[in-house]
Amino acid sequence: MYSSIVLEHFKNPHNQGVILDADAVGQVGNPVCGDIMKLYLKFSEADKDKSLEERVIEDIKFETLGCGAAIASTSMLTDLAKGKTVAEALKITKQNVADALGGLPAVKIHCSILATEALEKAVKNYSASLERPSPAV
Amino acid sequence: MQNIYFDNAATTPVNKNVLEVMLPYFCEIYGNASSLHSFGQEALKAVDEARAKVANFLGCETNEIIFTSGATEADNLAIMGVVFANNYLEKKIHIITTEFEHPAVLETCKYLEKQGVEVSYVKPGSDGVIKVEDIEKEIKDNTILISVMYVNNEIGTIQPIKEIGQLVKKINSERITRDPSTSSSLRSDSARDDTLRQIYFHTDAVQAALYCEMNVENLGVDLMAISGHKIYGPKGIGVLYIKKGTRLQKIQHGGHHEFNKRAGTLNTPLMVGMGKAVELIQTRDLNKIKFLRDYLWQELQKNIVDVSLNGSWEDRTPTNLNVSVQGVEGEALLLGLDMAGIAISTGSACSSGSLEPSHVLMSIGLSHEAAHGSLRITLGEENTKEEIDYFVQQLKQLAEKFRQMAPK
Numbered sequence: 001m002y003s004s005i006v007l008e009h010f011k012n013p014h015n016q017g018v019i020l021d022a023d024a025v026g027q028v029g030n031p032v033c034g035d036i037m038k039l040y041l042k043f044s045e046a047d048k049d050k051s052l053e054e055r056v057i058e059d060i061k062f063e064t065l066g067c068g069a070a071i072a073s074t075s076m077l078t079d080l081a082k083g084k085t086v087a088e089a090l091k092i093t094k095q096n097v098a099d100a101l102g103g104l105p106a107v108k109i110h111c112s113i114l115a116t117e118a119l120e121k122a123v124k125n126y127s128a129s130l131e132r133p134s135p136a137v
Numbered sequence: 138m139q140n141i142y143f144d145n146a147a148t149t150p151v152n153k154n155v156l157e158v159m160l161p162y163f164c165e166i167y168g169n170a171s172s173l174h175s176f177g178q179e180a181l182k183a184v185d186e187a188r189a190k191v192a193n194f195l196g197c198e199t200n201e202i203i204f205t206s207g208a209t210e211a212d213n214l215a216i217m218g219v220v221f222a223n224n225y226l227e228k229k230i231h232i233i234t235t236e237f238e239h240p241a242v243l244e245t246c247k248y249l250e251k252q253g254v255e256v257s258y259v260k261p262g263s264d265g266v267i268k269v270e271d272i273e274k275e276i277k278d279n280t281i282l283i284s285v286m287y288v289n290n291e292i293g294t295i296q297p298i299k300e301i302g303q304l305v306k307k308i309n310s311e312r313i314t315r316d317p318s319t320s321s322s323l324r325s326d327s328a329r330d331d332t333l334r335q336i337y338f339h340t341d342a343v344q345a346a347l348y349c350e351m352n353v354e355n356l357g358v359d360l361m362a363i364s365g366h367k368i369y370g371p372k373g374i375g376v377l378y379i380k381k382g383t384r385l386q387k388i389q390h391g392g393h394h395e396f397n398k399r400a401g402t403l404n405t406p407l408m409v410g411m412g413k414a415v416e417l418i419q420t421r422d423l424n425k426i427k428f429l430r431d432y433l434w435q436e437l438q439k440n441i442v443d444v445s446l447n448g449s450w451e452d453r454t455p456t457n458l459n460v461s462v463q464g465v466e467g468e469a470l471l472l473g474l475d476m477a478g479i480a481i482s483t484g485s486a487c488s489s490g491s492l493e494p495s496h497v498l499m500s501i502g503l504s505h506e507a508a509h510g511s512l513r514i515t516l517g518e519e520n521t522k523e524e525i526d527y528f529v530q531q532l533k534q535l536a537e538k539f540r541q542m543a544p545k
Contacts, residue, residue: 016542034466034486034509038544067468076308
């Protein structure tokens with residue numbers, strides 16, 4: 001049912017864990033559907049004056065509660081997004097993740113690849129935090 | 138690499154003695170059992186012997202045994218056969234089943250519902266057991282069939298078949314003696330005809346055959362389905378017991394095979410295998426399986442935190458353990474255990490090919506989270522204590538790994 005790439009990422013996921021001083025955090029999914037994913041992003045310090053879209057994702061980590069495809073696809077997304085600018089990373093589609101994994105059963109592409117949505121959510125949360133005025137000290 | 142099979146409710150291996158008795162009927166005694174020549178008659182003799190073994194096992198006559206392609210077909214034949222024989226298009230008829238039946242029964246009932254048959258789905262208790270009074274409450278004047286599984290395939294809970302059988306008998310005797318003028322629905326149908334007098338009682342007994350009382354008379358059932366591949370027999374063969382006098386219309390048309398109730402050339406080798414498999418049931422060591430299952434549950438509780446039992450502990454077959462491991466997802470556990478050489482199953486949506494978790498676990502009131510984290514372990518007599526120890530150790534590691542991996 002699963003490709004050898006899926007099984008390898010499931011067994012030894014890449015970039016699994018948390019970034020305590022993450023710049024951006026995004027969580028999607030819910031307990032009813034069974035899959036919950038959380039992504040932590042750290043942007044490069046070198047390009048902090050650039051626009052959000054141009055900033056490079058220097059580090060990315062994930063936490064996932066879910067099936068084999070959910071774990072493997074989050075792991076794969078972190079590989080694909082790491083080192084890319086935010087604009088480039090946001091272009092990664094569910095299909096890109098599935099293809100990089102050597103394919104996934106159709107039903108899994110829709111229900112298990114929440115990672116792209118978690119990435120969008122993290123970026124959205126971050127830009128929302130930029131727009132908010134800093135609290136007065 | 139370990140090679141541990143804990144999924145005996147999905148299927149069992151074919152017993153070597155069963156295989157052995159089947160083999161001559163492929164290449165040597167290959168005649169069509171319906172043929173009059175000696176090739177055919179030799180095959181027929183084997184079929185008759187197999188049928189007699191099944192009849193002996195169920196405590197019925199040989200002409201009450203119909204061989205089918207499996208329990209799914211047997212369930213379809215039982216339910217559709219009774220409905221079709223009762224002029225269902227003109228009369229509003231009613232059948233009762235449960236929410237947590239196997240799809241072979243549930244989907245057949247849903248299909249009939251679309252054809253205009255009224256269906257009541259009785260909910261089990263949180264212990265996974267149907268209450269007889271909940272069945273009784275649903276019985277109406279136009280009820281013609283009750284179908285309740287003997288043992289639930291996911292949680293192993295044993296249903297009160299004998300008690301429901303007694304209830305059906307009681308209702309049927311009341312119907313016979315009752316004055317038709319007291320019943321509006323019978324009167325409006327302008328006939329106190331036979332078809333509305335009797336309720337037939339069907340049970341899908343696939344998961345019960347190895348462990349429970351199977352005498353159809355004692356149980357009071359009119360129809361009972363069993364399967365070969367759950368009792369160390371071959372896949373592709375099942376049996377439907379049809380009590381003499383049951384009005385049943387065949388659903389597969391063709392020749393006059395199987396007392397004109399199921400057309401199709403007799404599958405001699407599989408029938409012979411089925412006969413041997415039921416014969417061997419008497420020799421099985423249930424105590425060993427029960428000891429291992431009890432030990433497994435004890436060790437799981439000792440070693441893994443937040444693990445809970447699904448379904449009654451008392452009213453359960455000795456092979457089955459169904460638990461929810463909180464904070465993890467069942468399919469991930471299944472895959473991880475498979476990589477460690479252990480085969481189990483799960484009620485998680487992620488393994489079902491649909492987006493819904495097990496309808497059985499939902500019917501007994503589990504939360505989505507608990508259903509997603511469910512594991513079914515079904516033991517066979519080949520399993521050992523060492524295998525249980527290895528399994529518990531692997532599951533402990535995986536549960537810790539996945540809990541650590543999950544968002545807090």
